[in-house]
Ligand code: 5GP
């Protein structure tokens with residue numbers, strides 16, 4: 001989708017620190033991390049929020065949850081949040097579905 005910042009990250013036209021990928025989803029570090037671990041997981045295809053993704057492409061939703069869970073178990077001690085702000089009044093600012101993986105507990109090196 002033209003003018004969607006996350007579609008541009010999927011296309012590689014703006015840079016991001018990618019931490020994981022699957023056929024349907026990608027994961028990258030949030031540009032303004034609010035916790036020690038702050039990773040965004042998005043579907044490669046544009047859907048405006050997680051409810052739309054769930055309704056329109058449930059297989060992509062499962063893929064996103066599986067990639068996110070894998071990344072969270074790699075990057076944290078297993079104590080994390082996986083959250084989806086949905087709608088402007090709930091704090092959504094980028095209208096391409098995305099989950100936030102946040103944790104104060106990075107995986108030990
Ligand atoms: P929301 O508020 O919509 O739930 O989350 C959007 C998130 O995207 C925010 O945490 C914000 O820091 C992050 N973000 C916005 N623009 C960019 C960008 O260009 N690159 C990356 N990596 N993260 C971004």
Ligand code: ZN
Nearest residue numbers: 004007046096
């Ligand atoms: Zn998009």
